[in-house]
Structure formats: structure tokens, C-alpha cells
Amino acid sequence: MTMLIKNIKKLVQTESDPVTNRAGKEMSVLNTIENAFLYIKDGKIVDFGKMAEQPQGELQDAVVIDATGKMVFPAFCDSHTHLVYPASREIEYVDKIKGLSYEEIAKRGGGILNSAKKMAEISEDELYEDAMKRLDEITAYGTGAVEIKSGYGLTTETELKMLRVIKRLKENSPLSIKATFLGAHSIPAEYRGRQTDYVDVVINEMIPQVAAEELADYIDVFCDRGFFTVEDTERILMAGLKYGMIPKIHANELDYSGGIQAGVKYGALSVDHLEYTGEEEIKALLNSDTMPTILPGAAFFLGMVYAPARKMIDAGLPVAMASDFNPGSSPSGNMQLILSMASILYRLTPEEAINAVTLNSAYAMGVSDELGSIAIGKRANLFITKDIPTIEYMPYYYGTNKVDRIILNGKIVV
Numbered sequence: 296m297t298m299l300i301k302n303i304k305k306l307v308q309t310e311s312d313p314v315t316n317r318a319g320k321e322m323s324v325l326n327t328i329e330n331a332f333l334y335i336k337d338g339k340i341v342d343f344g345k346m347a348e349q350p351q352g353e354l355q356d357a358v359v360i361d362a363t364g365k366m367v368f369p370a371f372c373d374s375h376t377h378l379v380y381p382a383s384r385e386i387e388y389v390d391k392i393k394g395l396s397y398e399e400i401a402k403r404g405g406g407i408l409n410s411a412k413k414m415a416e417i418s419e420d421e422l423y424e425d426a427m428k429r430l431d432e433i434t435a436y437g438t439g440a441v442e443i444k445s446g447y448g449l450t451t452e453t454e455l456k457m458l459r460v461i462k463r464l465k466e467n468s469p470l471s472i473k474a475t476f477l478g479a480h481s482i483p484a485e486y487r488g489r490q491t492d493y494v495d496v497v498i499n500e501m502i503p504q505v506a507a508e509e510l511a512d513y514i515d516v517f518c519d520r521g522f523f524t525v526e527d528t529e530r531i532l533m534a535g536l537k538y539g540m541i542p543k544i545h546a547n548e549l550d551y552s553g554g555i556q557a558g559v560k561y562g563a564l565s566v567d568h569l570e571y572t573g574e575e576e577i578k579a580l581l582n583s584d585t586m587p588t589i590l591p592g593a594a595f596f597l598g599m600v601y602a603p604a605r606k607m608i609d610a611g612l613p614v615a616m617a618s619d620f621n622p623g624s625s626p627s628g629n630m631q632l633i634l635s636m637a638s639i640l641y642r643l644t645p646e647e648a649i650n651a652v653t654l655n656s657a658y659a660m661g662v663s664d665e666l667g668s669i670a671i672g673k674r675a676n677l678f679i680t681k682d683i684p685t686i687e688y689m690p691y692y693y694g695t696n697k698v699d700r701i702i703l704n705g706k707i708v709v
């Protein structure tokens with residue numbers, strides 16, 4: 296199966312010498328080719344360049360798409376979501392409007408515990424069908440790869456149920472999916488006051504069973520004030536690492552929790568949220584391979600302080616951005632909106648913002664060797680825009696869908 300996309304107004308994020316991510320000043324680098332072609336074979340990008348240099352010959356049987364007036368981008372990589380969940384939580388959101396904080400809602404048994412209650416009741420099939428619909432929805436907005444976490448189960452049985460659903464999604468969806476075990480997302484009510492006992496369950500029961508069924512690529516802990524301590528986090532990460540689960544940490548959303556440093560210490564692929572990031576945290580990250588990942592949707596929806604993205608980039612760090620799609624703190628998986636928020640709320644230039652939601656977020660979910668940019672040999676996961684005047688228009692014209700078609704593994708899916 297071959298495909299030729301021709302007359303592309305602008306081919307965006309091309310790489311002749313692919314890098315794994317872009318940090319600091321390099322985040323402003325965004326290579327483009329005007330009036331371009333892109334040639335796809337067997338699901339991979341095999342050639343691209345100026346229309347004038349377009350190869351002839353072997354293209355006879357190719358599906359041809361004329362992209363006159365349109366741009367082509369690598370599909371978004373959404374490196375942090377909780378999109379397998381049993382029910383929406385809009386009533387809690389009204390409590391938030393009335394002034395209750397995220398932590399107050401959690402203390403009253405709302406929040407993650409509310410989802411956990413419903414998770415015990417819902418069937419695996421229903422969970423799967425609902426999540427598949429959400430995958431279709433984010434695909435239509437240009438997402439081509441997504442990481443999905445467990446963490447709304449909080450018992451061995453229900454955590455396994457969630458992870459089995461993610462496994463089925465991996466097998467049946469055209470999106471590239473990574474699974475993360477997040478048993479330590481919240482402390483179940485029956486363990487209140489004896490949190491360490493729950494950590495023991497995570498370590499001694501959950502992790503070995505998740506590993507035995509090979510259900511998780513990564514392991515996560517919500518390391519923050521009122522949730523899991525640095526000590527809990529380190530114990531869990533050590534246990535996960537024994538089974539080859541690489542850490543991706545929820546850190547420093549509610550306080551200077553030490554979560555960033557704990558993540559770096561255990562070689563986390565990413566540390567995520569980062570509202571409370573100061574000099575110490577930046578220093579720790581500068582000496583690491585850990586991708587700092589900001590989740591603008593959650594900060595926006597909860598009305599929190601914004602992570603110091605500019606300061607981080609100016610200090611030489613890379614930054615990725617992801618949706619955090621979940622029913623409590625970020626009920627949207629629209630990565631075009633995240634791209635706009637990157638510029639509007641965090642003052643990233645359009646070039647920096649595009650790097651944050653493509654190449655750097657690919658790195659944050661461990662797929663930047665095959666996704667996140669337009670490079671020969673990479674998987675053909677990309678989108679064709681509607682007619683748009685400039686690249687800058689993508690973050691600027693916020694709130695509408697500017698994606699016309701999406702191609703995953705070389706096939707048109709939307």
C-alpha cells in the first residue's frame with residue numbers, strides 16, 4: 296500500500312537527522328518544507344521533499360491525495376491520559392465552581408475515589424466501548440499516539456480490569472498506545488490512616504500480577520501533598536523497576552512534593568504536572584534524561600498556578616505537553632486546545648508549542664524513535680489540516696478543529 300500526498304502547502308516538523316527531543320533554545324527549531332510531497336509505503340514515511348523533486352516511476356498504484364492549501368503535521372502524541380474511566384464527574388465540577396478545592400473534594404470521598412466506586416460496578420465491555428469512543432474523538436482532533444493509565448480501580452482486581460481494557464484498546468485501535476500502571480493514584484477509604492498497608496498491596500500484590508500478564512509499559516505514582524509520599528513513591532518505583540516498568544510520575548501539582556527529584560532519581564521517562572517547580576527541581580531535571588511534562592488542561596480546569604514553562608525552557612530544559620484527559624481535572628483530550636494553551640497560557644512560541652505536543656511528548660511516552668516528526672523510516676502517523684494560512688494559525692485560532700484528515704500507519708482513518 297503506497298500513498299502520495301502532493302502539493303502540500305507546508306510540510307511541518309521534518310527531520311533529515313532525527314533527534315529524540317528538543318531542549319532549551321532548540322525548542323524553537325521547527326523545520327518545514329513549502330510546496331512539498333510526502334510518500335508513504337507499508338505504513339512508513341519513505342520520502343519527502345519539494346514538489347519539484349518528487350520521484351516518478353514506482354508511484355503508479357499509489358493513492359494520491361492533493362493537499363493544495365493544506366499543511367501536513369506529524370500526529371500529536373498525548374503522553375499522559377486517564378481516558379479509561381467509568382463515568383463523567385460533572386456534578387463534582389459544580390462543587391468546584393462553588394469553591395471546593397480538588398483536595399477538599401478528594402477528602403470527602405469524591406474525586407478519584409468516586410471513580411473507583413463506579414469502576415467496581417461497570418463491566419469490562421462497557422469500559423472498553425466507552426474508551427474506544429474517546430479514542431475516536433481524540434483521533435479526529437489529530438492525536439496519533441496516546442498513553443493511558445490505570446488508577447481508577449485501586450484494588451488488584453479492578454486495576455487489572457482497567458489494564459486489560461487498555462490491552463484490548465492496543466490490539467484494536469489504529470492509535471499507538473502505551474499502558475501505565477497507576478495503582479498508587481489515591482489512598483482507598485478503607486486504608487485511610489494506614490497508607491503504608493495500601494502501598495504494600497501495590498507492591499506485593501498488584502505489581503507482580505500486572506507484570507505476570509504483561510499489562511503495563513510504565514509505572515506511575517501520584518507523589519504529592521495529601522497523596523503518596525516520596526518514601527512511598529520510592530518503594531513503589533523500586534518494585535516496578537524489578538519487573539522492567541519504567542517510571543512516569545505525577546509530581547509537584549499541589550506542592551513542592553519532592554516528586555520531581557524522586558522521578559529523576561529512579562530514571563523516570565517523564566515527570567508530569569509540575570506546577571510547583573523551583574530552582575532545585577530545574578537543577579535536578581537538567582542533569583537527567585527525564586522529560587518535564589506540563590498538563591495545561593488540568594491547571595486551566597482546576598484554576599491552579601501555571602507551571603513555569605518559560606523559565607524551564609530558558610534554563611535549557613525540554614518541555615512536553617499532554618492533555619491529562621480524565622473525568623476529574625481535565626475532561627478533554629483535544630490536543631489542538633493544548634497546543635493553543637501552550638502559547639496562550641504558558642507563552643511558548645508556536646514552534647516551541649508544536650515541539651511540546653509532537654516530538655517531546657513522543658519522547659515522554661517512549662516512542663520518539665518512530666513517531667513525533669516527519670522523518671524517513673518513521674511511522675506514517677500524521678494529519679492534514681483544513682485550509683490554513685500559516686503555522687501560527689494553529690495555536691491562534693483556538694477552539695475549533697483545524698484537522699481535515701488523519702492518517703495512521705499509512706491509512707486514512709478520518
Ligand code: NIG
Binds near residue numbers: 377406410548619622
Ligand atoms: O492527573 N493528579 C492526579 N490525577 C489526575 C486526576 C484524576 C481525577 O481527578 O480523576 C490528574 O489530574
Ligand code: FE
Binds near residue numbers: 375376621
Ligand atoms: Fe494525570
